[in-house]
Amino acid sequence: LARSLDLKGYILNRGNAGVRLVLQGDTNQIDKFIEKVEIKKPEISYIESINMRDIKNAALYNDLEIKSSEQGRGVSLTLPPDIAICDDCISDMKNSSLKKYYKYPFIACAVCGPRFTTVKDLPYDRERTTMIKFPFCKEADPVSCIEEYTDSNNRRFHAQTFACSVCGPKYTLYNKSKEIIVKNDIDKILEETSKQILDGKIVAIKGIGGVHLVCLAEYDDILIKLRERKGKRKNKPFALMIPKIDTIQHEFYISNKEKELLTSFRRPIVLLERRDNAIDSKISQQVAPGLNNVGIMLAYSGIHYLLFDKLGNIPLVYTSGNRSSIPMSLDNEEIFTQLNDLADIYLLHNRPIHQRADDSVLRIHDTKVKLIRRSRGYVPEYISLPFKVKIPAALAVGPELTVTGAVLRRNRIFPTQHIGNVTHLETYNFLNNAIFHMKRLLQINDEEIQFITCDAHPAFITTKYARELSEKFNIPLLPIQHHYAHALGLMAENKIKLDEEMIAITTDGVGYAEGNKINSIWGGEILRCSYVNYEKLNSLEPQPMIGGDRCTKYPARMLASILLKKLGVEEARTVFQQLKIQKDLEYGNDELNAIISLWEEANGNFPNKNIPFTSSTGRIFDTVSYLLGACKMKTYRGEPAMKLEALASRGNPENVPLEIEKRYLRDTSGLILDIIDLLNDNRIKREDIASKVQLEIAKEFAKAAIFEARFKSIPYIGLTGGVAYNYSFSTAIRNEVKEAGLTFLEHDKIPPGDAGISIGQLIGGIFKYNQEG
Structure with missing residues (x-):
């Protein structure tokens, strides 16, 4: 752009201090440059x-020069996320006259290709990426890579991660015994790999940020085989990859916003709702059992497009290549070891991956993005805070499940990629590595880190990790209550000012209660929040969880707990027999009797270590899901509530006589009894009950929040927490709030679930540090 306007000067990469561009020339041309850079970026x-400023410079420039990078320090990163292959590179890859790029799967240019996953340090130059292993060729057909790199008119001019078939990385196809099937022949590799996939085999394919397990999506037996091999993946949904949107358009509803994200450079997995009347489906029900939506992503790298050229216009299962709860392996030898009994063949390349990055996952609520997993295509982008921060740096370690860490740099927060559940040593190490890699990229010195922040739950592994970091750096440890962290992230994302407040509806599965109350769990609260503190105003009725976490795996236990509290032992026994809940407990009648015994032994002394109390919205949705037959046992996080939403999507709430005047917010026990009564009426459909229950609970939350907002003259009501992913629930609250003339705040950039907690922890830590400091 500068050259087209005949501007002179220089540009240089200054590490995380950004880029310095010095321009010299006609004033009108410089003004045009500023105008056009916004349009043509x-x-x-x-x-x-x-921001522009005139500079005094006696030098006269004769050209526009790219100078060597320097080690600058600033508050940001000039490193983009990994970017999906561009149309120009796809065209080059399919052009047989471009011999060096023809069918070359690692093709890239200045506007596409791997970035975050390959960079070791800044400034962002090839020698600080894993591509240093592949020096540019000096001879190739039609032109060498070093010539393209140095040609200012070439779109690979100063592109750091491109290469060609002469000088770049290569794929090799292996069998389970690590023996080479095909090497150095991309045609034969593609032919054999596609043949194996079409024969029903499961293939491990190494990509940009890790490895995927790939197979056909159409046949039940192949999907069941994959589930059996993955062990704990009994019902958890798989993501699908498609070559183009036309592949699945007849099977799914696709809004303009969903299409925009599917085709964006980020290429996330987008949850799409299935059509009820789809015919000739190429997608097995085993892809997402019991759910009404499926995660879909478009091909985003060269190898994807080359395989689809062989396989045709069909969907493929593309799921993370790892054992449950263990991060993906990156080294080829480790991939063989981890996936030894999962994959039939291995398509692996020799380009090192410096940082793993899972595919990002999201769903759309009308036009708002609800990030579920923020990783490839998003990281290392930052979240900008709507206020000034004097603290140079701080670290957050997240909660314990679906974790991300985060690094504070002045008024910018840099979340890490998706880490997962920090319940294994491998994931713990991954979290530590990801946080300190981000710290290194930001060039943060140890002495700049002012505090460590974590969840308030004392038993979380991440809390122990935070204590170790606090001791290591000899700085304060600042725990932040789980739901307050959710709310703080929502406030900052919506640019709430320092002197403003928000009424937050925080709904999820579990969070350590206010004031370190032992054996008390939150998950359905209405909070009054400022950046400095919060106050609990209301919540769902606290319910017992007899046996603690077993109630989350077996919703029948949660139901038994609620009924014992509401009805007492004798009357509850009658209902147990009516519902036959013992058949849905792992140890049948023996377990049911043990539940009753624990309740009787407590003798009203609640909560205690065997019977914690919870106000969790997730646990109520789990119980309703169980009662309506949607989910008898949780095999993955959120499963009962997700299947309840799927059941409700087919229902009509108008068909169910369940009135909001019942005040279900404070009487969820009464709600459960009313549902049991409704199940005795054969005229009422279970999907209608599901739809009505979601709507009524949402309205109760909204009514209570609206009352508090009006009473306290607070104009903002926000919804956050994992239950905010439920479209009907979220929409019902939004509609009620807007009809009341108040402003509804929701997430669009920060995950509503626990993946967004680390951001809120840092925000809470800033103000806690300022108060205590």
Whole structure:
């Protein structure tokens, strides 16, 4: 752009201090440059602000020069996320006259290809990426890579991660015994790999940020085989990859917003709702058992497109290549070891991956993005805070499940990629590595880190990790209550000012209660929040969880707990027999009798270590899901509530006589009894009950929040927490709030679930540190 306007000067990469561009020339041309840079900026870029100043410079420039990078220090990163292959590179890859790029799966240019996953350090130059292993070729057909890199008119000019078939990384196909099937022949590799997939085999394919397990999506037996091999993956949904949107358009509803994200440079997995009347489906029900939506992503790298050229226009299962709860292996030898009894063949490359990055996952609520997993295509982008921060740096370690860490740099927060459940040593190490890699990229010195922040739950592994970091750096440890962290992230994302407040509806599965109350769990609270503190105003009725976490795996236990509290032992026994809940307990009648004994032995002394109390919305949705037959046992996180939402999507709430005047917010026990009564009426459909229950609970939350907002003259009501992913629940609250003339706040950039907690922890830590400091 500068050259087209005949501007002179220089540009240089200054590490995480950004880029310095010095321009010299006609004033009108410089003004045109500023005007056009906003219009013609690359798709992957965004502009926060433009500030101009005249500089005194005696030098006269004769050209526009790219100078060598320097080690600058600043508050940001000039490193983009990993970017999906661009149309120009796809065209080059399919052009047989471009011999060096023809069918070359690692093709890239200045606007596409791997970034975050390959960079070891900044400034962002090839020698600080894993591509240093592959020096540019000096001879190739039609032109060498070093010539393209140095040609200012070439779109690979100063592109750091491209290469060609002469000088770049290569794929090799192996069998389970690590013996080479095909090497150095991409045609034969593609032919054999596609043949194996079409024969029903499961293939491990190494990509940009890790490895996938890939197979056909159409046949039940193949999907069941994959589930059996993955062990704990009994019902958890698999993501699908498609070559183009036309592949699945007849089977799914696809909004303009969903299409925009599917085709974006980020290429996330987008949850799409299935059509009820789809015919000739190429997608087995085993892909997402019991759910009404399926995660879909478009091909995003060269190898994907080359395989689909062989396989045709069909969907493929593309799921993370790892054992449950263990991060993906990156080294080829480790991939063989981890996937030894999962994959039939292995398509692996020799380009090192410096940082693993799972595929990002999201769903759309009308036009708002609800990030579920924020990883490839998003990291290392930052969240900008709507206020000034004097603290140079701080670290957050997240909660314990679906974790991300985060690094504070002044008024910017840099979340790590998706880490997972920090319940294994491998995941713990991954979290530590990801946080300190981000710290290194930001060039943060140890002495700049002012505090460590974590969840308030004392038993979380991440809390122990935070204590170790606090001791290591000799700085304060600042725990932040789980649901307050959710709310703080929502406030900052919506640019709430320092002197403003929000009424937060926080709904999820579990969070350590206010004031370190032992054996008390939150998950359905209405909070009054400022950036400095919060106050609990209301909540769902606290319910017992006899046996603690076993109630989350077996919703029948949660139901038994609620009925014993509401009805007493004798009357509850009658209902147990009516519902036959013992058949849905792991140890049948023996377990049911043990539940009753624990209740009787407590003798009203609640909560205690065997019977914690919870106000969790997730546990109520689990119980309703169980009662309506949607889910008898949880095999993955959120399963009962997700299957309840799927059941409700087919229902009509108008068909069910369940009135909001019942005040179900404070009487969820009464709600459960009313549902049991409704199940005795054969005229009422279970999907209608599911739809009605979601709607009524949402309205109760909204009514209570609206009352508090009006009474306290607070104009904002926000919804956060994992239950905010439920579209009907979220929409019902939003509609009630807007009809009341108040402003509804929801997530669009920060995950509503626990993946967003680390951001809120840092925000809470800032103000806690300022108060205590």
